[in-house]
Amino acid sequence: MKFDTFVQYVIAGIFLVAFFPTDIGPWTWGAAAIWTLWRGISLINEGVEEVNAARRQWVHTPPAFSSRPASAQPTAAVRPFQFNLPEHIPTDLKCPSCGASIGPTTRKCEYCGSILQPVIDLPDPVHLAGLTIGKGVRVRLAQGERDFRVQGRALLAELWQATRGPNVPWTFTGNLYAGFALSGVQTAYLLNWQNRFYLFEQGKTVNDLYVQQHFLPHARAFGQSDQMGRVEFPYEGRRWQLTDIGRSQVIFTEGQGLHVQRGAEARFLYAESGELRLMVEDYRAGGAAQDRVWMGYQVEESDIEYAPGS
Ligand SMILES: [Zn+2]
Numbered sequence: 001m002k003f004d005t006f007v008q009y010v011i012a013g014i015f016l017v018a019f020f021p022t023d024i025g026p027w028t029w030g031a032a033a034i035w036t037l038w039r040g041i042s043l044i045n046e047g048v049e050e051v052n053a054a055r056r057q058w059v060h061t062p063p064a065f066s067s068r069p070a071s072a073q074p075t076a077a078v079r080p081f082q083f084n085l086p087e088h089i090p091t092d093l094k095c096p097s098c099g100a101s102i103g104p105t106t107r108k109c110e111y112c113g114s115i116l117q118p119v120i121d122l123p124d125p126v127h128l129a130g131l132t133i134g135k136g137v138r139v140r141l142a143q144g145e146r147d148f149r150v151q152g153r154a155l156l157a158e159l160w161q162a163t164r165g166p167n168v169p170w171t172f173t174g175n176l177y178a179g180f181a182l183s184g185v186q187t188a189y190l191l192n193w194q195n196r197f198y199l200f201e202q203g204k205t206v207n208d209l210y211v212q213q214h215f216l217p218h219a220r221a222f223g224q225s226d227q228m229g230r231v232e233f234p235y236e237g238r239r240w241q242l243t244d245i246g247r248s249q250v251i252f253t254e255g256q257g258l259h260v261q262r263g264a265e266a267r268f269l270y271a272e273s274g275e276l277r278l279m280v281e282d283y284r285a286g287g288a289a290q291d292r293v294w295m296g297y298q299v300e301e302s303d304i305e306y307a308p309g310s
Contacts, residue, residue: 085120085252085262093119103133103254122252125155125178127192131306133255137182139190139199140303142275146199148182148190152255158194159247159265164223170247177248181257189259189294190304191279193244193270197304198277200296203259211282211291219245219269233271240271240278250289261288272298 012032019028093102098112104119110132131137133153139146156177159170180190189200214235222231222242231242249265264283271278279294 085122089254090119091254105252105254106132120252122155123174123176125176125192127195127197127301128178128180128190128304130308131178131180131304135306137180137190137304137306139299140305141199141297141299146184146188148184148188150180150255151183151187151257152181152253154179154181154250154258154260155252156193156248157251159249161247164226176251179258179260181255181259183257187257188296192301193248196270197299197301198279198294198296199299200277200279200294202295204293205259205290206293207291208282211280215269215280215282218242219267222269235271235278238273238276240273242269242271244270259289259292264289 016028016032019025089104091104093104093106094100095102095106095109095112095114095116097114098109100109100111102109102116105122106116107118108115131150131153133150135150137148137150139148156179158173158175158177160173161168161170175194177192177194179192182188182190186201189198189203191198191200215233218231218233219242222229222245225231227245232239233242234240245268247265247267250260250262253260253262260283266284266289267282269278269280269282271280275297277296277298279296281289281292281294283289283291
């Protein structure tokens with residue numbers, strides 16, 4: 001009971017006791033009795049209405065298992081936006097106008113130009129949104145040009161922590177970046193992260209112990225300096241300087257040749273040594289990906305050429 005209500009009841013009580021011996025005493029007591037009865041009835045009605053509302057909601061809520069969207073997010077995260085992905089994504093989609101093969105995220109048919117309603121409505125990646133499965137792509141390196149074809153595409157969500165600490169949840173920044181499995185004379189992994197672009201031509205699978213021994217202590221030191229300190233470490237006969245650490249999650253994949261699956265969440269680090277770039281992906285145990293060490297080169301967005309479209 002609120003304090004004012006309590007005070008009102010006390011005042012009403014004093015009032016009733018004071019008026020009891022007077023001529024209008026019985027009338028005031030009668031009025032109080034009627035008011036109390038009316039108040040009681042309305043409280044009962046409110047209660048019945050609440051129970052009915054709850055029952056209606058219970059009856060009309062559809063069973064949750066019919067077409068529940070797959071949640072690829074860590075449950076602790078508060079999300080700036082939600083990815084509403086179906087559990088099973090169809091792979092053999094055709095353009096309704098011309099019959100050309102299209103992907104589940106295709107918004108515009110590349111062959112006939114029809115505007116389509118994509119099966120999965122994800123935001124476009126920040127960069128390289130027009131680079132899709134099957135397209136040819138030329139990457140200019142200092143050593144020369146490389147020609148590839150896109151075999152697979154992954155969309156990676158950028159995660160961040162408001163403050164450092166084990167109990168602070170990792171949340172989406174809202175940025176999606178794209179990674180591409182490429183085939184060519186050699187296979188390669190083309191990756192955009194923030195405003196940086198990488199062509200990794202060497203990748204090897206490693207285990208948790210390997211990551212622990214070679215990289216984790218340095219990543220930790222770099223994190224403790226809020227990524228401001230100069231942290232160097234030896235690896236494969238070179239000295240590397242750490243440039244970035246963070247966390248990402250694979251939100252969507254399509255095509256072939258990718259080393260990750262939807263839902264996989266990684267800690268990563270980037271380091272550089274002269275012209276060479278190193279990227280380490282440390283996937284959570286039990287996730288749908290293996291830890292990997294990548295080596296390659298950084299390029300500019302203008303060094304990546306492909307046919308425009310969609
Ligand atoms: Zn078409």
